[in-house]
Amino acid sequence: MRELTLPERLDRLKTALSDPAILKAQGLGNEIAFYIFDYDPQFEPTVTAHVQRLLERLEYEVLHVDLYRVCLEAIDARGLTQRALDLEAQKGSAALAKALHATLAPDKLARLIAEKVTPQHRLVFLTGVGAAWPLARSHALLNNLHALLDHVPLVTFYPGRYDGESLKLFSTFDDDNYYRAFQLVPRTTRSA
Numbered sequence: 001m002r003e004l005t006l007p008e009r010l011d012r013l014k015t016a017l018s019d020p021a022i023l024k025a026q027g028l029g030n031e032i033a034f035y036i037f038d039y040d041p042q043f044e045p046t047v048t049a050h051v052q053r054l055l056e057r058l059e060y061e062v063l064h065v066d067l068y069r070v071c072l073e074a075i076d077a078r079g080l081t082q083r084a085l086d087l088e089a090q091k092g093s094a095a096l097a098k099a100l101h102a103t104l105a106p107d108k109l110a111r112l113i114a115e116k117v118t119p120q121h122r123l124v125f126l127t128g129v130g131a132a133w134p135l136a137r138s139h140a141l142l143n144n145l146h147a148l149l150d151h152v153p154l155v156t157f158y159p160g161r162y163d164g165e166s167l168k169l170f171s172t173f174d175d176d177n178y179y180r181a182f183q184l185v186p187r188t189t190r191s192a
Contacts, residue, residue: 001188006043009185010050016184022153032146033153035184041159041170060122065113068128071135078103097134104135110144123153130159138167
């Protein structure tokens with residue numbers, strides 16, 4: 001087994017996203033087609049730029065959802081933006097996360113994301129996972145999205161590690177067990 005470099009994995013990404021099985025929204029064994037492209041967090045700018053190029057080059061409609069922006073939209077929709085900024089400045093990020101728990105509940109965020117999907121979208125890209133942490137947790141959001149996105153595949157760009165059973169945000173924090181997604185482009189290859 002050989003560890004693939006990030007450029008090698010990014011090169012394989014467009015091919016993977018063109019696979020008809022992925023676009024039919026069915027994973028292995030008719031599982032919901034949720035995929036994770038994990039990468040080391042220091043490569044966030046590289047992956048972000050690559051995602052933008054993919055959005056411009058793919059020959060079908062992709063909905064790009066930035067989870068951090070969805071969180072900001074939810075906070076703003078409730079008229080809480082200034083109060084949230086003041087609370088974080090006065091009491092810190094932990095107090096902010098606790099205060100916004102109900103506003104940013106995984107089921108609410110999942111509904112906000114699902115509402116953005118139209119029949120023209122063949123795929124959803126979910127980015128901004130690292131920026132949204134700890135306000136939004138990936139595993140809880142993905143679990144809530146399963147019931148809402150059963151007709152369109154989802155690719156989560158994840159700054160950390162996914163081993164097929166658990167998510168480790170920033171390769172440091174256990175985001176919890178999550179075994180329902182497939183690794184879109186594995187980190188290793190059998191060839192030498």
